[in-house]
Amino acid sequence: MDSQDTYWQDRAALEWQVELGVTDAILDAPVDRYALDPVPVRAAPVADVPPPAIARELDPVAIARAAAAAAPDLPALAAAMAAFEHCEIKRGARNAVFADGQPGARVMIVGEAPGREEDRAGKPFVGQAGQMLDRMLAAIDLGRAHENTDRAVYITNVMPWRPPSNRTPDADEIAMMLPFLERHIALADPQIIVLMGNTPCQALLGQTGITALRGTWTEVLGKPCLPMFHPAYLLRNPAAKREAWADLLTLNARLKT
Template sequence: MSWDERQRAMLEAMGLKVWRAPEPAEAVPASAPVAAETAVMERPAPAPAAVAAPAPAPRSPVAVPAPAPRAVAELLAPGEGLPQRAPRPGLDRIAAMDWPQLQEAVADCRACKLCEGRKNTVFGVGHERAHWMIVGEAPGQQEDQQGEPFVGQAGKLLDSMLRSLGLSRAEGPPERQVFIANTLKCRPPGNRNPEPEELAQCEPFLQRQIALVQPRIILAMGRFAVQSLLRSNEPIGRLRGRVHEYQGVPLVVTYHPAYLLRNLVDKARAWEDLCLALDTLERRGP
């Protein structure tokens, strides 16, 4: 499949319509309706130049320091005077767990108040050695009911985005599957934002999942996933468009599918992020 064909397929899978300029002989009616969905203009290819321009040099990953042993509360809520917490007991034990042990530990976790209202923990889904890892924010009501991340309308949009890249959460070899996890494993009441203490308590579980998967690229979706992994308070709009690193793994920032359902104009930017992630992985090679 050519790049143009893949571009059109990705845009259509994300619900974006591609507009083509008419040929000179064609006339566009003045009363032609404007599409309700976000449209992306596809420009005609330029005429070949007499001398080929040199290819741009590949962008180098933007190195981000490995997570410091600070509490997530300190990073996400500076200046709020939150009390300093002692290191969570059992961190060394979590760091040595295999998949069954880790899943059991998440299911039994009562380290924060979120355990009181959950129906199910949301551990994660996908190939345990997938090349792609998707990290989201916190489970919503439907995720809590089903025990799986990214379901409902946001999940359908994510699946469409993955299909546009030839990826799946459930089928195919490791290079064609993803592993999907959230920063929180329990749903905050009323789908409120995660609290810093809750993020801090769940962080060792996510760190161990990443260590077990050993992904070749990470796609961080949404504010809290981005802030937790990159140790940054910068908004997504300032962090996207370039390649970061998480403990040596390339990381690309993008918007959460739930946000995209409310902000259609940013679907085109999310498509750019997918292209960046795919291009980064392909440049790394097998």
């Protein structure tokens, strides 16, 4: 074999090793590692070995549940909700929208999420839908600022922040805010809960389809509950006002019993 052949064979072997990922030449001759005497490895004392760090994903629902449970009253709950940093919707909102009306009122209305006007004002139901809600309530002598506490209402939403482009909150977002809503209901302690729209029905009833759910009394957290059309839906579908009026009469009759 001449030197030319040896050159090309060596070069082919080198290229093959490069393709295998070899980057450095350690020795001129190969070493048979199996022929070497094994070197005993001394185990370090257990106390000298720090425990490995275990990466755990944060559970927003568990964090929300702990924060909500720790709130002794409504102002503390509002502060805990405003400080909650695990809902992406918050990052695009101007204000947290907690509640309006009279705490301790017989009727608690739960809506879906703030819109543009609510985001600006920091109060629920102040835009066009809110103005319609006030007219609906006044028709049966209810109101968020009613001088008679027996005819007052208390209003909140499932979501305290305005979703981008007023989109519907998704299931994960609803789940992480549900502990705050449940604690809100417990602290406000209404006699009757009104769920306006699909989102509160999904949150508290685990159901959607407000057209089928509306007008039928059910129970939420041990309290009587009436699903109703959201006022924004009535603005888009005026023909549904007849069903909404029937639901208001049902609510009024329940309050008189």
